[in-house]
Amino acid sequence: MDKLNIIIDDQKLVVDKGMTILEASLSNDIYIPNLCYDPDLKPVSVCRLCMVDVEGKGLTISCQAPVEQDMIVRTHSPEVDKVRKKIAELLIVNHLPDSSRSNKDEKNKLVKIAAYLGIKKKDLMPFRKPDKKINIDTSNPFFDRDLNKCVLCGICVRTCEEIERLGAIDFIHRGYDTTIGTFANRPLKESTCESCGECLVRCPTNALRPKKFETPEREVKTTCVYCGVGCGIYLGVCNNKIIGIRGDRDNPVNKGVLCVKGRFGYDFIHHPERLTSPLIKKNNKFVKVSWEEALDLIAEKFSHCKGENFATLSSAKCTNEENYLLQKFTRTVMATNNIDHCARLCHAPTVAGLVQSFGSGAMTNSISEISRAACILAIGTNTTAAHPVIALKIKEAKEKGATLIVANPKEIDLCRHADIFLQHQPGSDVALLMGMMRVIVDEGLLEETFIEKRCENFQAFKESLNNFDLGFVQKTTGVPKEKIIKAAQIYATKKPSAIFYAMGITQHTHGTDNVLATSNLALLTGNIGKPSTGVNPLRGQNNVQGACDLGALPNVYPGYQKVDNLDVKKKFESAWGCSLSDKAGLTHLEIFDAIYNKKIKILYLMGENPVLSEANAKHVKAALKKLEFFVAQDIFLSETAKFADVVLPAASFAEKDGTCTNTERRIQRVRKAIEPIAEARPDWWIICEIAKRLKARGFDFTHPSQVMDEITSVTPSYQGISYARIEDIGLQWPCTSLKHPGTQFLHANKFATKSGKARFMSLEYKPPAELPNNRYPFILTTDRSLYLFHTSTMTRRVKGLDELNSQELLNINPNDAAELGINDGEMVQVISRRGKVKVRTKLTDICTPGVVSMTFHFAESPTNIITNSAMDPVAKIPETKVCAVQIKKLRK
Amino acid sequence: MAISVREKKGIRVARNKRTVIVCHGTGCISSGSPAVTKRIEKEIKKKGLKGVELKITGCHGFCQRGPVVIVEPDHIFYPEVTTKAIPEIVNSHLKNNTPVEHLFYKDPITSKPIPHYTDIPFYNKQKRLITLRNCGHINPEVIEDYIAIGGYESLKKTLLGMTPEGVIKEIKKSGLRGKGGAGFPTGKKWQFCHDAPGPKKYMICNADEGDPGAFMDRSILEADPHSVIEGLVIAGYAIGSDEGYIYVRTEYPMAVKRIKIALHQAHKHGFLGNGILSTDFNFKVKVMEGAGAFVCGEETALLASIEGKSGKPLPRPPFPAQSGLWGKPTTINNVKTLASIPIIISKGAGWHSHIGTKDCKGTAVFAITGNIANCGLVEVAMGTTLRDIIYEIGGGIPGGKIFKAVQTGGPSGGCLPASFLDYPIDYESLVAAGSIMGSGGMVVMDEDTCMVDIARYFLDFTQRESCGKCVPCRLGTKQMLDILRDITKGKGSPDDIDLLIELSEAIKTGSICGLGKTAPNPVLTTLRYFRDEYEAHIKYKRCPAAVCKEIISSPCQHVCPIDTEAPAYISYIAHGRFKDAFQIIRRDNPLLSVCARVCHHPCESKCQAGKWGDPIAIRSLKRFAGDYALKTGIYKTAKKQRKGKERIAIIGSGPAGLMAGYSLANKGYAVTIFEALDIIGGALAVYIPEYRLPKKILNADIENIKNSGVEIKTNMKVGKDITLNELLKNYKAVFIATGAHKSRRLNISNEDADGVIDAMEFLRQINCKKEVKIGNVVGVIGGGNAAVDAARVAARLKDCKKVFVIYRRTRKEMPAFKEEVDAAIEEGIEIQYLTAPVRIITKGKKLTGVECVRMKLGDIDESGRRRPVPISGSEFVISLDNLIVAIGEETDTLFIRDTKGIELSKRGRIVVSEETFATGLKGVFAGGDVVTGPNTVIDAMSSGKIAAEMIDKYVRGKEVVREYSLTRPSVYVPPVKLREDEIEESKRPNAQCLSIKRRVNNFDEVELNMTSDLAIKEARRCLRCDLETEDAKIVLESKSKKKKAKKRG
Secondary structure, eight states: OOEEEEEETTEEEEEETTOBHHHHHHHTTOOOOOSSOOTTSOOOOOSOTTEEEETTTEEEETTTOBOOTTEEEESOOHHHHHHHHHHHHHHHHHHOOOGGGGGGGGGOHHHHHHHHHTOOHHHHTTSOOOOOOOOOBOOSSSEEEOGGGOOOOOHHHHIIIIISOOOOEEEESOGGGOEEEEGGGOOGGGSSOOOOOHHHHHOSSSSEEESSOOOOSEEEEEEOSSBTTOOEEEEEEETTEEEEEEEOTTOTTTTTOOOHHHHHTTGGGGOTTBOOSOEEEETTEEEEOOHHHHHHHHHHHHHTOOSTTEEEEOOTTSOHHHHHHHHHIIIIISOOOOEEOTHHHHTHHHHHHHHHHHSOOSOOSOGGGGGGOSEEEEESOOHHHHSHHHHHHHHHHHHTTOEEEEEOSBOOGGGGGOSEEEOOOTTOHHHHHHHHHHHHHHTTOSOHHHHHHHEEOHHHHHHHGGGOOHHHHHHHHOOOHHHHHHHHHHHHHSSSEEEEEOHHHHSSTTHHHHHHHHHHHHHHTTOSSSTTOSEEEOOOBTTHHHHHHTTOSSSEETTTEETTOHHHHHHHHHHHTSOOOOSOOOOHHHHHHHHHTTSOOEEEEESOOHHHHSSSHHHHHHHHHTOSEEEEEESBOOTTGGGOSEEEEBOOGGGOOEEEEOTTSEEEEEOOOSOOSTTOBOHHHHHHHHHHHTTOSSOOOSSHHHHHHHHHHHOGGGTTOOTTTTSSSOEESOOOSTTOOOOSSSOSSSOSSSSSSEEOOOOOOOOOSSOOOSSSOEEEEEOOOSSOOTTOTTGGGSHHHHHHSOSOEEEEOHHHHHHHTOOTTOEEEEEOSSOEEEEEEEEOTTBOTTEEEEOSOOSSSOGGGTSOOOBOTTTOOBOTTOEEEEEEEOOO | OOOOHHHHTTOOOOOSOOEEEEEOSHHHHHTTHHHHHHHHHHHHHHHTOOSOEEEEESOOSOGGGOSOEEEETTTEEEOSOOGGGHHHIIIIIIITOOOOGGGSEEOTTTOOEEOBGGGSHHHHTSOTTSTTTTTTTSOTTOHHHHHHTTTTHHHHHHHHHOOHHHHHHHHHHHTOBOTTTTOOBHHHHHHHHHHSOSSOOEEEEEEOOOSTTOOHHHHHHHHOHHHHHHHHHHHHHHHTOSEEEEEEETTOHHHHHHHHHHHHHHHHTTSSBSSGGGSSOOBEEEEEEEOOOGGGGSHHHHHHHHTTSOOOOOOSSSOTTTSOGGGSOEEEEEHHHHHHHHHHHHHOHHHHHTSBOSSSBSEEEEEEEESOSSOEEEEEETTOBHHIIIIIISOOOGGGOOEEEEEESGGGSEEEEGGGTTOBOSHHHHHHTTOOOTTOEEEEEETTOOHHHHHHHHHHHHHHHOOSOSHIIIIIHHHHHHHHHHHHTTOOOTTHHHHHHHHHHHHHHHOSSHHHHHTTHHHHHHHHHOHHHHHHHHTSOOOTTSOOHHHHSSHHHHHOTTOOOHHHHHHHHHTTOHHHHHHHHHHHOTTHHHHHHHOOOHHHHTOTHHHHSOOOOHHHHHHHHHHHHHHHTOSOOOOOOOOOSOEEEEEOOSHHHHHHHHHHHHTTOEEEEEOSSSSSSTHHHHTSOTTTSOHHHHHHHHHHHHHTTEEEEOSOOBTTTBOHHHHHHHSSEEEEOOOEEEEOOOOSTTTTSBTEEEHHHHHHHHHTTOOOOOOSEEEEEOSSHHHHHHHHHHHHSTTOOEEEEEOSSOGGGOOSOHHHHHHHHHTTOEEEOSEEEEEEEEETTEEEEEEEEEEEEEEEOTTSSEEEEEOTTOOEEEEOSEEEEOSOEEEOOGGGTTOTTOOBOTTSOBOOOTTTOBOSSTTEEEOTHHHHSSOOHHHHHHHHHHHHHHHHHHHTTOOOOOOOOOOOOSSOOOOOOOOHHHHTOOOOOOOOBOOHHHHTTSOOOOBOOOOHHHHHHHHTTOOOGGGGSHHHHHHHHHHHHHHHHHHHO
16 A cells, blocks of 8 residues: 655654545544544544644644645644634533533543543633433433434444444434434334444444443453354453443454344343253253253263164354264264254255355355445345344445345345345245346356356256246246346346345255255356355354354264265274264254154254244144153253253353354354353363263363364364464364465365366256145245344343344235235234244235245244245255245134 | 527517516515506507507516616616506606606605616616626516527527637636635636546536525526526536536525526527537536525535435535536536626627726626615626715615614625725625625615624524534534523623634634634624624623613613613503603603703614604603693602711702712712802703793702702802812712803804804803894804704894704704704794805904805715715805804813813813713712713713712722613503504604794793693503513513402402
8 A cells, every 4th residue: 555654743654545634643643632533434524623734734624634745734733722622612511511420421532522622611611501401312222312412423323324324313403403313203212223233332422322331341352142144242241241242343254343133132141041050850840950960860861872763953053162072972972973953944955055066065255255246146135134244245335336136025124225126936036046047148148168167067057947938937936027137137247246145045945956046147157266256145043154064964074074975984983983873864854753753762952942943843842742851951941941851051152162153154263251150051061071971082171172173183174273373363164274374265266076167057946835825825934033033042031132123023015914904013813734823913015915924033923833844855944935824813 | 691699590679669668576576566567568558559568577676666667768767666657657658758757766865856777876886787787678588588689699609619618718818706605716617627527517506595685696597597597508518518407496486487487498499408509519407496505505515405415515625626416527606607607708708807806807796685775686896885885876874874884795794884885895805804795695784783683693594504514513603692692681791702702713714614614704793893882782781772672671761871761651651650650750860851851862763663653752751741740749759868977069050960969869968069150950051942941840850859958059160169179178079060061163264253152152141031132134053952942042032033054964964853953944944954154254343144165975974974075166155143153062171170180181071981980080070061072961961870879889988880780670561452553553643832923932832741642642652662571571471470360369
């Protein structure tokens, strides 16, 4: 970067060209008072406090003036001091009325500025005091809005606009009456505000202030526990208690930005319902017991049940080390490959599909590349709700000029930013994508050299396109031809183009086909192996990538090494010092079927809640009742854990060390901030204790870093990882040696397939397993809420989050509702062939007629009672995105 | 030869065809021009006149006199035309070629009719050459009209014969500067945008005129929209733009309508659109209607508004020429600038650069409003003086009021005082004076304007219009407004002025846009030129113009030098409670019967009822109350005060001395007044003639004062019969109130001739019943009360047949009371105005006449009146038997000339502290005419009243300082309920006087008392200003609550 020489207050400085005078000063520790400046936002120069004297130019507002070569700047001059002081006095007189709150005002920049400028009480005496007093908006559960302290610097407005791109608040009224308000000046809670708190952390004057505010004794750097984005955070600790969270500005994933769950969703850690000691069910009642008693009982039971009668369900919420240990325990101690975890319910088709196409089943590119994409196709992802921080990157790309194509059966929030919105029928993704590819091939927009050099099986694929003439596609998807053509043209020509998808693609009986369709599209246009391109599955849980990577799957060892490969088997037998089974184990649904059929007698479940998360949940419950022995390990007594014989209290993410791998394959540290609550223990410790009681070798770990050392020795893609290397910033796999810098995007020169070439896959359209008929006329599709996570074990134990989204809602098109005579907010019954739930309606045209949607966050309205468990034949994922339902008005 | 646009379009040019032009500007429409037009049409038809064209035009500028009708080619101008006058105009003028003289415009001073608008000063002093050249001459809704006078020829000239660079060069050469306010050179502005890279540029016409009282842009759009469009297209061509916007306020519906019609027509005629005039130049124009925010006149805010964002300014740079509308290079020009372009192109840069001053070329357009005779729209050359604009074109200040200030540049401009009247106006000179040209608003203010209140008013506007984006403007203007509001409520503190100045500086330097950068200007200039008014409000709780409600309560009370509670006694009279009324008056005024006859009643001059009708006859009501008391015998009720020990001496028994004596006696002092003459009352007794103030009345008041315990020693001349030192020894304090009794001299030749009489001497002798002999013809020189008194007294003398008063200015400037002058004229006295004596003509030692010279009024002197200048060669002689000289009085202070500690001025007046009336000598105070020179009765009384308070403080050993408080009545009298017919009543009753016949040859009192019915009727007309203050409202509310409670209870 070009450098310039400037002099500020007689100090000779060398600064970057393009900096403003204010930035140059602040970066050299020369303070200039300022209120409306924020390094993340565009300068607006409204507070006028940052004025300086520039030789030859006079009084200059420094936050907007770029530095120039040989510029001479003085932060003080008689005129600057005089004018600045008056402006500051005006601000103080109007916005700092009560000194009683002064202890809370320690973070108030205005207090600091007053001290810096030497403003005394008597200086303010001649001023007239404001007569208006504005009521404090306390509607938001996490923070208050005190407009009496608001200096209208607009940082909150700009944050909402420039970072969140939400525009929930703006300036209202004008002149002296200007305030900041929501649409129609309603309280925050009734507005479109998403409570992300980004404005809160930037507010310079405490006008926005947290409801509970304590200064932490210390802060611990770690990784967020919620979604797969893996935002870097700091936990604020006071008296062995987590009292706050702030974003880690150095983390490359989120650069300090957080969503509402990430910033405020920590109350569950100290929730009174946390499990505080091991429990054993005696006479159908849980009784608190010692760890000794519980572990002994488990060891005793497990010792009689090794082999195929045993199954474990691991957890994408647990660390890499814990997943590694659990699969090792299952395989080496219990001698079975019957291990799976909830990835089966979300991204199994991704793993299955992308491995077929590219040889590796992960997000091909990185989060930091998103903003430089020229075209983004977001299909089957409600990004703003499920991956809010990635959604911000997509919006940023859009702001920078990218074209955004959103394909979704529902008109989700991201559509507000979309250039093209393809509202296709649930389950018609293959048709839609193949239709687009047909256009690309027909119009010759394909990348021929790329296909020729780096792909195989193109001809067969091309022939399979013949089945997708646009008439058929339009009819199947419900999307007008013209839109499909336009989307195809843009995706193929505006490069780099990146595809993002999530559950909308995978949770289908043809989920693998859907994934293959996305990879075909990327290959066809050469949008892979380059920055800001790729096929990017957005992983749901914070460590779903790691749990898969480390072999919590029935068919692979860590690093996707197949259990039925004899070389691999040999390698692991020698590494672990035992003999292993070469028979792939059962998948998630298969395990429950096996339990139901009494083939599996003991289940060891770590941190999962299938009673709510599994499709056709009734079946799950029925199965659980048939187990001979069931151990559940969790931080709360979940709906599933209630069925257990022994419940083990696990430590939360704040109470243990380890690593997690986020959606972009980045292995990041999770750090212990506090001691485990009561008798709770880290999962890795519990696994090791059980293993040790079963006389197993290879479980003598005292710290997860030791586990990681073992992981790297058997997992090629993790080979270069060590705790030391990921101390500050995590590394992205493949990272094959200690010198390997990690991999930002995959398949740059070579695909991970055997041949090194990507494989086009021929596809045909398959309808969803269950389609509406007269009796069940609606398609129910499942969705997520921004405020709640998964089965809400954690988020509904955060009071504020529960308050922001307190009940299940059935989204239904007003036309459908009118036909059924249903009003907004009315309780109805949703019935499928498998069961029924009661739920309140929300009339909204984000759903097209005939399609309704629900989340699955609420135990009171367990949506998965009605969803379909029909599976994708390859990935064995149930089709939770489509099932046929009827909606019944409840008689009063 | 190229075919002109006119020929090409086949436009017929009507020459010498009789055309009746009716102004259809917004002003004339609101005063009824559409009805006038209809009527003319009807009458023409009725009379079957052929060859007469009726034409509607935009604004003529003379909005004050609308509806305006002009008959061309005769140039005949009919102002304020009503439908009733139409038949006469049509019949006499249009049919019979005899213009209707009685409908002509009349000179406001000479009342002479002026038939041709070219001769009316409002027009002929203007230079309507550039911006307003077509206004009022063409029908704005007919493009052929515009083409017929050469419209769109300039567009043709540029598109066919000039390069864009050539156009810019020409405009640069012409010296044209932006007429939107800042005066940035237009050519330079175009050059920036022309040079900016990129294929897409925008050309914007800024018609967001938002200043209160400004209507230039509006009128131009209404009167001459095609000039603006032509200018816009030429500008677009010059900068390389193909798209223009006209940003105009929605609340200008007619401007919007006419510009839209014009655009449509221009498009149809090929002056807009693709391939204009068959060239490859394309230009389209959109009209953008703004929602009426003042700040949207600021360029960046305007751009934001066009883009659909809220109209808030952005910091510059980048300038619009680099990054404007939607980020593209943009030029924004004001309506007036663009309207000037076509004529400059057609007449050439040289023509334009010859108009105006060295640095400011061309003309400026102003909308003059406020306290001025001719409100309207004017165009003058740069460098014209404010005096020319205000007095020549504007016709001066109406109602005989005095010019106080002129505010230029709208709410962000400044107020300039009279000393700037001869200041040539251009961009730089106005900035140097602390104001700005702005968009051309010009508000003229007279003496009844409070400058603090004006500053508050303008700041209230800018504060309201501040967008609120940047701190200094948002909070600073509000803070300043709060301070100003407090000052106008009498709640200001001495620190406030400094704080206002500091805040102004911070706002001016700290704000983002022009609104904030100029908002403090009205405050800064009023502080600069009228700081004393601020101080009067803050320190003395006075509003000199009697405007600020919370300070003055009712203006009549506020301006009374002795704080008489006029509203209280007027309302008591309205309720029929005459005794209460009398007691209220008497409490403050021992000379109430005197004042009821001779006071110059400043109360009436500020009476609010006088703003829309006649002021309340306050003095007559006072007389009614006083006479009622005399008649009913309740008059002599002044209690004799217990005589105190401390003795106070007063020298002089005139109004000041009597007032001081009464006040001190009431405070318990033993007061002795020393009077040199043998009669008591000073000037009241010796100069005011009996027919104005009967001795009986005066003596009743004096008796009352004596009753209160004041001892009066006559024939005791201090310096002769007793020395000042003796007084100082025997009395705790001395108050000197010896008045001004020496007549001033004329200083012309033969002044000492026989027959020349000193007016003071003359009046004194008459009043002392001494015989005075005068001849048949008497001249009186002077215009003051003494002159008029002398003239009226002379006229009553037996031998006198004819009296002339010779005065060098006009009736308007005469200092004598109006009713006195009226009475003198009634009584047959002839006043020679604008006449001054040059020398006295004698025969031997005896006067035979006086040679006079005629005067004319010139510039304004320091008294605020126009200075009389002799017209050489106009000398003439008036033959006289006697000449009474009454040109002013001087004090006689010989008796204290050498007293140590007492300072005398050059004119022999005693110098005292303005606030306390203390002289330099401890214990000696002075007041009345001996301090001020000849002055009014009530002012002398005021000095006596204040001096008494100060003396009391002095004697009691307290610090001798004044305490000031807001003006408030001591009682709140509930208002009377008015009948419907009374509410509209605006006339005061004529003063009841003796008939002329019964006046001559005697000294009976001329003015008669009111009947009680009439007094009540008049009192009920009072608008009760005293009830409008915040505390009055509180008092009245609690009163009415108590009353209701009583009723219920």
